[in-house]
Amino acid sequence: GIGRLSRWEGSACWVEVDRVERDRGEPPAPLVLGLCVLHTQAFDWAVEKATELGVSAVVPVISGLVQRGRHAARVERWRRIAAAAVAQCGRSRAPAVSEPERLADFLAGSRGMRLIADPGAAPPEWLEVGSEGITVLVGPEGGFTDEERAAILAAGFAGLLLGPRILRAETAAVAALTLAQSLAGWLR
Numbered sequence: 001g002i003g004r005l006s007r008w009e010g011s012a013c014w015v016e017v018d019r020v021e022r023d024r025g026e027p028p029a030p031l032v033l034g035l036c037v038l039h040t041q042a043f044d045w046a047v048e049k050a051t052e053l054g055v056s057a058v059v060p061v062i063s064g065l066v067q068r069g070r071h072a073a074r075v076e077r078w079r080r081i082a083a084a085a086v087a088q089c090g091r092s093r094a095p096a097v098s099e100p101e102r103l104a105d106f107l108a109g110s111r112g113m114r115l116i117a118d119p120g121a122a123p124p125e126w127l128e129v130g131s132e133g134i135t136v137l138v139g140p141e142g143g144f145t146d147e148e149r150a151a152i153l154a155a156g157f158a159g160l161l162l163g164p165r166i167l168r169a170e171t172a173a174v175a176a177l178t179l180a181q182s183l184a185g186w187l188r
Helices: 040-052 071-089 103-109 146-154 169-183
Strands: 002-009 014-021 031-036 057-062 113-117 134-138 158-160
Touching: 031 040, 031 169, 040 057, 040 071, 040 169, 057 071, 057 103, 103 146, 113 169, 134 169, 158 169
Parallel strands: 031 057, 031 134, 113 134, 113 158
Antiparallel strands: 002 014
């Protein structure tokens, strides 16, 4: 937790803590980012920015258009990046960064208000979010296949319009997290 020092008596090694904040900078309910694995620098950047924006968990997702590679070997790096971002942005804890999951597994485990960054979606005016929070899914460079898109919609994901332009996946992650929290009233 985070505490505020109210008195220090150096010679006696006495420290008094006035209060402890355990949830400073944390969202009011879980905020999960499922992000298809990108090239190293882009995914690293997305983990850092998602942490600054308050995500509870980052799930690296493997979809059909994700380049094959040693993604599991990068998990510890992503966890270190998230921990460093927590110190910078004043949050009380780092998000969980899971092992990479296949898209089907991610969809099966998703909870709460489910949103997918989608350039063809109708923009919602607000989101009603329960205690299970928000899950945001962002596809790989090039998007999802038609079969994947059908599975995503069947899993209960609603489209989230991010504006009139096509965004890089890492930019879409930041925009989607910000917009979802704003529409849910979490940024007030």
